[in-house]
Amino acid sequence: MQRLSLYWIVVLLITAGISLAWLRHTQMQIPFKPGCDTGVWLIEARLSFTASQRPVLASLSIPKNPPGFRIFNEQAASPGYGFSIVGQGENRRAEWSRRTAEGAQTLYYKIQLSPDPLQRQKTEIPPPPPDMVYWQPSEATAALALIEAAGATSSTPESLTREIIKILNTKEKEQNAALLLAEYRQEILLTRLLAEAGIPSRVVQGIFLEDGRRNQSLVPMVEVYAGEKWILFNPATGEQGIPDHFLLWHRSGPSLLDLSGGSSARVSFSMIYQSIPALEMAKIQSDSNGFSFLSMHHLPLDQQGVFKLLLLIPMGALVVTFMRILIGIRTSGTFMPVLIGMAFLQTSLIPGLVYFLAIVGTGLLIRSYLSYLNLLLVARIATIVIIVITLITLASLMAIRLGFHTGMPVTAFPLIIIAWTIERMSILWEEEGMREVMVQGTGSLAVALCAYAFMRHPLVAHLSFNFPELNLIIAALILLLGQYTGYRLFELHRFAAMKDRTP
C-alpha cells in the first residue's frame, strides 16, 4: 500500500517533469542540447541612490553601436518612474524621472548584446581639434618635456600615445611623469597630454564581460582619434585595440551618470552569459505565453547567477544518494561533498583541489596542536574557523604574488563546513586512527569529484537551468533509490569472509 502510493508519486513526478519540459521545448523553442543556439550577454546596470523628496531626474549613459557587439534588446525595470531613452549623436542616455521620491531607490537597466565580430566602427565625423589645455606653470614644463621625450621616438598619433603610456607606466617614474601623476589620474593625464600635442582623444568607460560576475564597475580607457577613426588604448598596459570580451559602455558625452533630486548615487553592473534562442528572447518581453512562467530569465541578473549554481544541487544530491546507497562509500558529512564539488565548479578543478587539500591538511596540523591547549569545544571550532580564514587569505595573497592572477573565488569554499570537517577529521584520527580518516577523506573527495564531473557537464548545466522542472525527475529517482533494499557494492567485499563458512 505504502509502496503503491510511492510509485504513484514517482510516476506523477516523472510525467510532470517530462511533459512540462516537452511543452516548453515545443512552445518556446528552448533547445534540449546546449550549443545549438546563440549566446547572448545580458548586462544589468543597477543604479542606486537616496532620494530627497524632490523631483528626481536620473540620466545614465548607455551603449550605442558598441564595436564587436550587436544590441538585441534593452529594457528598464523601475516601478513608479517614467522611463525613456534619449539620444543625440553618439551620446545615448537612459532617463528616469519621477515627481517625488524618498529613501533608497534602485533602478535597473538591462541590455542584451550578442557578440558580433563584424560589427566594426563606422567612419565618423572627425572631432574638432582639442581645446587649449591649461596647466600650472610647473606642470606645463613637465608636460612639454614629456611630450618631447615621447615624440622623439614616435611618428604617428598611435605611436605617440604608446610612448606616452610607456613613460607613464615605467616602474621607476621619471621625474616629470611623477609630478604630473600626482596631480591627475592616469587616463585624464593621457588625454591632456595628447591634447597638448594637438591630438583629439577622450576618456571612455567599458566593462570586461565574464559569466556570472556581479557588482562590477566600469574600467576607464582612452580613445585616440587617428586615421579617421577612434582607436582604443588601455592606459594601464599600453595595449592597442579593443580587448576580447570588452564592451565599450560610455564613449562620449559629459558624464556616465547625472542625478538631480538624490544623493549617494552608485552604478554597478552584473552580467551573465545566456544561451537562449532568439525566439525566446522575443517572447520574454511579450510575456503573454503561459509557459514562460518557469523561465529563470525573468529573475534579476545577480539572482540568475545564484540559481545557475543552486539548480545544480539536486544533481549533486542524486550523486551522493547513489554513492551511499548503491556503492556504500563513507563520507564525512552527508552533503558536504556536494558543497565541495560546487566550490570546485567555481575555482576550476586542479587549483580547487590543491587549495582544498592544502587548507584541510594545514588545518589538521594546527588542530592537533590546539588539542594540547585544553580548550572547550565551541572555542576550538571558532578558532579553527579563524585559522581557516587566515589560511585562505594567506593562500590568496601568495597566489597573487606568484603571479597566478586567476581571480579564484576562494570564498566559494564553505568556511564553516571546512572548519567542522577539520574538527571531525581530527577527532576521527584520535579515536579510530589515520586509516578511517583516509577512508572517509578519500570517500568524500571521490563523491565530490563525481558530483563535480556531473554538475560541470555542459548538458547538465544547460538542462538544469533552462528546464528547472527536470528536477522533479531527479526527485523521483531519489525516491526510488530510497526503496532499494539490496546489497551495497562495498558490502560484497565486506561480507567476503562468508565464503569460507563451515556449512
Added chain:
Amino acid sequence: MSWISPFALKDMGILGMNRRNHAFVARYNPRRFYPLVDNKLKTKQLAAACGVPTPTLRLVVNAQHEVKYVKNKMQDCEGFAIKPAKGSGGKGILVISGKRGNHFIKSSGKHLNERDMERHISNILAGLYSLGGTPDTALIEDIIQMDPLFEGYSHQGIPDIRVIVFQGYPVMAMLRLATEASDGKANLHQGAVGVGLDMATGKGLRALQFGKSVSRHPDTGKELTSITIPDWKNLLVLASRCYEMTGLGYIGADIVLDRNRGPLMLELNARPGLAIQMTNGEGLLGRLKKIEGLKQQKTDIHDRVSQAMELFGKKTPGP
C-alpha cells in the same frame, strides 16, 4: 581484495545495510523511543525501574563547573569508567583502572594526569561525542570486574556479549574481545575479535578479526572457539527483557559478565551492526523472517527464549 557475489549473499540470508535500515530499523523501532537508548542515563534509569541490572552509577556531571570536583569525589574509587550519555559506537569512553599518585592509569596502561581527565569530561559536556554535537552529560560508573572465565581471552578491555533481540526474541549473539589493535575497545570495526555464539548453548562457533577468520586470539594465543558462556539462558533472558523495557523491536543489547554481580546490561543500540552475521557464519535474514512468520508470539520471556534457543541453536550432529 576479495569479493562475494550478491546471489551467494542472498542465498545465505545475509542482511545488508539498506535492508536493515528499511525493513527492520525503520519498521520496528518507533522514532519516539530512540532517546531511551541513545541516552545512556535514561537507559540506566529505565533499567533500574524494570529490574535489569547495570553497572553501578557513581556520578553524573551535568555542567562545566562541576568538572573540577570530579577528582575529589572519585578519590576512593580504584577504577571507574567515564562515558558520554549520548555517545555512540563506544566513542568517548575512558576507562580508568587505577591510580598512581596524581596520575590515572588507563586500561591500556597509559598514564593520564588530572588535566587530561578534566579535558575529556569537558569534551563530553560540549557534545564532541554526542550525536549531532548537542550538549551532553558525562556518566561515571564503577568499572566492571572481569569474570575469571575470560582470563586470556581479552587484551586489556572487558569482553562483552552482543545479542540481537527481535520482537523480544534473541536471534543471534556474539562475544566481542578486545585486542591490542582495538586499543582495549570491543568494537569490531576497530579491530576487536568477534566470536559467534551458538544460541542453544552459548558455545563459540567461529571467530573473526578485521573481516577475516582467526582461530586464536592475536595477542594471547588462546583458542577462541573453545569458550562457552556459562548460565547462557539467563543471559538471553536479560537481553530479551530489554524489548519490553524500551518498546524497540530491533535492538542490539550489550551484556557484560561481572565477577561479582553476574550479567549486567551495558548499553542498547537501536541500529546494531551487521558483522555479527559473519562471526556466526549465518545470515540474520532467515532468523528474522522466522520470527516474523510466527503464528502467535509468546508474551512470557522465558518461553520466548526457550523457543529461540530451539529454533536457532546449532543441531549437534548425532553420534
